[in-house]
Amino acid sequence: MTQLLPPEAVLERVSTGCAWGEGPVWLPGSRRVRWSDIPNDRILEFDEATGATEVFRFPAGFSNGRTLDRQGRVVQCSHGRRAIERESPDGAQILVQRWAGGRFNSPNDLVVARDGSIWFSDPPYGIHESGREGHPGRPEYGGCYVFHFDEAVGEAVPVVTDMVHPNGLAFSPDESVLYVADTGYLQVPDGPACIRAYKVLDNFECVDGKDFISVRPGATDGFRVDVEGRIWSSSADSIQVFTPAGDRLAVLPVPEKVSNLCFGGDDGRTLYITASTSLYRIRTVTTDAQWPSS
Numbered sequence: 001m002t003q004l005l006p007p008e009a010v011l012e013r014v015s016t017g018c019a020w021g022e023g024p025v026w027l028p029g030s031r032r033v034r035w036s037d038i039p040n041d042r043i044l045e046f047d048e049a050t051g052a053t054e055v056f057r058f059p060a061g062f063s064n065g066r067t068l069d070r071q072g073r074v075v076q077c078s079h080g081r082r083a084i085e086r087e088s089p090d091g092a093q094i095l096v097q098r099w100a101g102g103r104f105n106s107p108n109d110l111v112v113a114r115d116g117s118i119w120f121s122d123p124p125y126g127i128h129e130s131g132r133e134g135h136p137g138r139p140e141y142g143g144c145y146v147f148h149f150d151e152a153v154g155e156a157v158p159v160v161t162d163m164v165h166p167n168g169l170a171f172s173p174d175e176s177v178l179y180v181a182d183t184g185y186l187q188v189p190d191g192p193a194c195i196r197a198y199k200v201l202d203n204f205e206c207v208d209g210k211d212f213i214s215v216r217p218g219a220t221d222g223f224r225v226d227v228e229g230r231i232w233s234s235s236a237d238s239i240q241v242f243t244p245a246g247d248r249l250a251v252l253p254v255p256e257k258v259s260n261l262c263f264g265g266d267d268g269r270t271l272y273i274t275a276s277t278s279l280y281r282i283r284t285v286t287t288d289a290q291w292p293s294s
Contacts (some may be wrong), residue, residue, distance in 0.1 A: 009283045015053040021274035026264025038133045062134045065109030070116045077107035079126025079134035099156040102140030121166035144205040148204045159206045164191040168222035174287040181220040193219035224262025226286040234258035263288040
């Protein structure tokens with residue numbers, strides 16, 4: 001990791017006490033990290049200036065992944081409401097809950113493109129009978145897709161339909177490639193555990209999908225792409241970094257199973273990591289390809 005981290009970089013645990021932390025995003029205006037503690041149905045915030053962690057919202061609709069839109073507003077996935085929603089002073093406002101094929105399963109993670117459209121994954125984890133990460137329910141469209149949502153049109157359209165359980169997702173720096181993690185292995189015998197890569201056409205169609213990266217141990221859940229096109233992936237025991245060609249470049253050990261990550265700090269070069277019960281951070285020499293919009 002020496003070429004990706006400054007010499008003085010040390011992994012720090014800055015907050016703990018979650019059941020399963022997920023969906024971190026850096027909030028430039030308040031210099032805070034916001035993330036979800038899904039099983040405890042709450043949203044937390046870590047204040048970089050004071051080191052304090054506070055509950056932002058409880059109950060929270062079993063929210064999961066989140067990012068910032070082009071106006072700097074938080075958009076997020078809600079397992080409980082089976083929706084994509086935007087935070088506002090009056091609470092979380094639903095943007096979309098269904099498409100032509102029925103209600104979504106439980107939107108999991110999302111990314112906002114330069115044109116403002118929202119791309120999100122829709123696995124079934126929030127409608128399991130256990131109710132650990134949502135409310136028991138049934139799928140309505142017989143699959144688990146990645147959707148493109150144009151708020152101006154008000155319509156969500158499936159763009160990736162050949163995955164088992166699409167999860168984390170991110171664009172290449174020029175948005176010509178969409179990377180999507182498939183965590184089907186968690187529930188499907190011999191199911192996939194990889195990041196797939198899709199060529200993105202001008203009409204938002206995703207084509208030529210291929211298995212691109214396999215992370216072990218565990219598999220990729222959430223991940224980010226930096227300004228050089230490198231993929232920073234979660235795994236069972238570390239953050240693993242891959243070149244744009246898919247070759248593993250570096251491994252950063254983390255003492256808990258990693259769920260997701262985001263870049264933050266005033267210069268965007270602090271990597272924040274949600275890992276099982278805790279929030280970690282470490283300084284890097286790079287930043288997110290979409291900084292400061294994610």
